[in-house]
Amino acid sequence: MKRRYNKFFWITIFLWHHHTLAAQDLFLPCDKDATKETKALYSNLQKLQAKGFLFGHQDDLAYGVNWRYEKDRSDVKEVCGDYPAVYGWDLGGLERANNDNNIDGVPFKKMKQFIKEGYQRGGVITLSWHLDNPLTGSGAWDTTHGTVASVLPGGANHELYKSWLDKVAGFILSLKADNKELIPVLFRPFHELTGTWFWWGTNNCVADQFKILWRFTNYYLKEVKKCHNLLYVYNTGGDFKTKEEYLDRYPGNDVVDIISFDAYQYGDPSKEDWFLKNTSRALDVLDSAAAETNKLTAIAETGFEAIPYATWWTGVLQKAIGTHNLSYVLVWRNHGYNEYMKKMHYYAPYKGQVSENDFIQFFEADKTLFEKDAAKENLYQAH
Incomplete structure (x- = not known):
């Protein structure tokens, strides 16, 4: 028989539990049962921030x-001679x-193989999830009102949402290296959460x-599916003005490891x-929010279309990073x-693209770290 809880029980637990917890240790992920490789990655990313960004x-x-699924290819590598340090999927x-x-x-299936290849070379993996609208069956951009309420505990689509999480957990727990260790993942659910799209x-x-x-x-x-190879990335749009605004939907230090935002270039940089x-x-x-929460920081998405x-x-x-x-x-x-x-x-950029030479200068800068730099840091080993 399934145990059923009143939805107000869940509201109490999920909203207020984190207020009773002590501040998270600066070098420990929010999952205290995280695998040793996941704990090492988090600790090493903390230290690495002072040296540069991946x-x-x-x-x-x-x-x-102009290419798809060609072994060992990478537009980034063909331009600068090295793979990126972080692989997004x-x-x-x-x-x-x-x-x-x-x-x-x-x-x-291919994604799993690519994740394994990147990890075994010393790179870092991050996963976002453009999940469908569980209320309507349409895509993530269907903003039909009431969708969120429908998947919360007690909601009409809560069991459906749990079945989706089962699939996510199955994928995450299938990510293993040659020695069968679970591959740590920076998991970024509900990205751009302050947007309206x-x-x-x-x-x-x-x-x-x-x-x-x-x-x-x-x-x-974490508790039901035992996925202990995740670091959780809180991600907003880039339109916030204050720390209070940025943290308005922050769910608590005990369920977040990295705080981030997305920001894209639009318009002509030579004119504005x-x-x-x-x-x-x-x-x-x-930076101000990180000082309050003791979390790592990132720009989880950025870029200029066609550069x-x-x-x-x-x-x-x-x-801009400065x-x-x-x-x-x-x-x-x-x-x-x-x-x-x-x-x-x-x-x-790709080979021959107009910003190729500038990207090489960006690559050669002291603070930009690519895969070979990441590999030297042995990010998955405790130091």
Whole structure:
């Protein structure tokens, strides 16, 4: 017989439990039962922030501009001679029945292999999840009101949501290296949570509902499914102005490891400096939030579509980051020509691209760390 709890029991547990906990140890992940490799990664990322930030790229090994699934290829590597230090992948589509490919068409089987390859070379893995709307069955961008409430404990779609988490847990627990150790993952659920374009956004739930959603997800993966190879990444849009605004939906120190935001360049950097100033200001606020929460920081997504500005890497992105300490900065995927949008859609340079030489300068900078730099740090070993 299934044990049933009154939904107000869950509200009490998930909203207020973290207020009774002591501050998290600066060098321990929020999951006290995390694997030794996951604990080592978190501790080493803490130390590494003072040295520089890991550079990441979404779907880097799967495809690039004008190629797909060619062994050992990477647009980043072909430009600068090294792979990115962080590999971003997305679980969107995993929740669907009998679905073999993710939201970007990457087969989950191939994704597992790419994750293993990156990890065994010393790289870091991060997973986002563009999960479908469980209320309507449409995509993540369906913002039908009431969706969040429907998946919370006691909601009409709570059991469905748990079945989706079962699939996520199965995938995460299948990520193993040659020696059978679980591969640590930076898990970034409900990304851009302060936006209005996903069903978990600010137009679809109040702050307390979002906190319950996050805390239940953490509880279920950690306590029920025993996924102890996850570090949890809290991720907002880049439009916040104050620390209080940034932390409005923060679910608690005991369920978060890294705090981050997403920020993209729009417009012509030669005519306006909005991205540079806004990102620098957002990083000031993020630093303040990190001082309060004792968490690592990151820019979890950034980039300039098709990078038409030749010196964007050193003249804009590097300047925006400045002296801020970050664990990683990840640019979005290199899809190539997008038939739907009728334009090129990529965020890292490829051989011959206009920003190639500037990217090499960015690569050679002291604070930008790529895969060989990460491998030297032995991030998965306690020091």
